[in-house]
Amino acid sequence: MEETxxxxxxxxxxxxxxxxxxxxxxxxxxxxxxxxxxxxxxxxLVLIFKFVPVWFTPTMLDRKLEAIADGRDSEIYSDWEPYENISKEVALAVVASEDQLFPEHHGFDFDAMWGAFRHNFKGKKIKGASTISQQVAKNVFLWQGRSYVRKALEAYFTLLIELIWGKERILEVYLNVAETGKMTFGVEAASLKYYGHSANSLTRAEAARIAAVLPSPNRFSIKKPSGYVQRRTNFIVRQMRGLGGKQYISNL
Structure with missing residues (x-):
């Protein structure tokens, strides 16, 4: 008999x-x-970086580790410059190229996001719709890659910097940490490396060429622009003119 x-x-x-x-x-x-x-x-961190220059970012670390692993020169070329010392031609150029609604939106361009969603949903080549604010949030505070967690954190940090930093500081950080070439970050480093002078004296054409390579700075070259980069440079110059020139970003 079984015991219960x-x-x-x-x-x-x-x-x-x-x-x-x-x-x-x-x-x-x-x-x-x-x-x-x-x-x-x-x-x-957001409060600290409102006042302190962002000398190093996760993207810079990624590039440095990749270079070390490949046995290449791993030196990072970056030179922080305050917003007032940077030519407003290049500030306007990146806005004209990357995010024309930057002075108006609160961190997100929902129309562009919806357009990118429909584009990607159709199975076409992946298209981004990140604003300058979102790019700064990603580059300064987060790792590279694509995941829902990272996108959620990107949205969180975007809201924080929009509320705490303001537009001018966001653009200042972007101009100093955006990848502008191989192992090169920021418009000052790019200007010194490729044009031989500081970013405070960039011409409109020079500024537009820097902005032209931003979508893929390791593929395109400022020093030896391809036909595509030259065409994109001319397009950005026209967009800068269409926005009304430097006046467009005078009241950030």
Missing amino acids: TPKPSWWQRYKAFREEHTFAQYLQRLFLKAILYFLGISLA
């Missing part, structure tokens, strides 16, 4: 219930603490 396992007493059931719920509550508290720590640290 005795049913646990009400006290045993009660203890098991308490233990399970105590562990669940512990996990809940741990999760809430992790969120609070993340919010505190992320807010502190």
Whole structure:
């Protein structure tokens, strides 16, 4: 005759219930603490970088590690310059090229995002719709790659920098950390490396050529522009003129 396992007493059931719920509550508290720590640290970083130059970014680290792994020169070329020391021609050029609604939106261009979604949904070549604010959030605070988690964090940091930094600071950081060539970051480093002078004296054509390579700075060259880069440079110059010139970004 098989022995039957005795049913646990009400006290045993009660203890098991308490233990399970105590562990669940512990996990809940741990999760809430992790969120609070993340919010505190992320807010502190955004506040710090409102005033402190961004000397190094995750993208720079990625490029450096790739170069070391490939046995190439791993030196990063970057030279921070305050916004007032950078030619407004190049500031206008990147806005004309990357995000013409930058002075008006609050971090997101929803029409462009919807257009990119429809484009990608049709199975065509992946098309991005990131604003300058989103690109800064990604480049300064996040790792490279594509995932829903990273996109959610990108949106979070985009909102933070829009609220705390303001447009001029966002554009200043972008102009200093955007990848502009092989192992080269920022318009000052690009101007010195490819034109032999500081970014404060960039001409409209020079500025437009820097902006022209931004979508793929490791593929396209400022120094030896392809036919595509030259055509895109001319297009950006026309867009800059169509926006009304430097006046378009005078009240960020």
